[in-house]
Amino acid sequence: MRELIVAACLLAGLVPGTTCAQETTYVTVRDRLMCRTQLALHDALRAIDNKDKYVMSTIDGCHYSIDGVPAIVLQDNISRIKIRLSADGQRADMWTVPEAIKPVRREPAD
DSSP states (O other): OHHHHHHHHHHHTTSTTSSOSSOOOEEEOTTOEEESSHHHHHHHHHHHHTTOHHHHHHOOSEEEOOTTOEEEEEEEOSSOEEEEEEETTEEEEEEEOGGGEEEOOOOOOO
């Protein structure tokens, strides 16, 4: 019975119209904290909440975002996301908060 349920779920993904036809494209929003590791992001956000400039200065690999850099969501948690930034032929995977990206509006194709 379990095999039939698994097979039905797999086949449902192959049926046209059941999957998303177009993935959402995202870009970054200005002045949001992004870090190379999830632990660094956690520590940096805690340092910001505590207004601890010394701890913030010891955290390595964190940067603030700029507007309009293309981003792909790699992992989506409730309060943290992992994104892949790509600009000028270079890529970087960063951890950030969900508010750091926004969907790009696409014009309908004629």
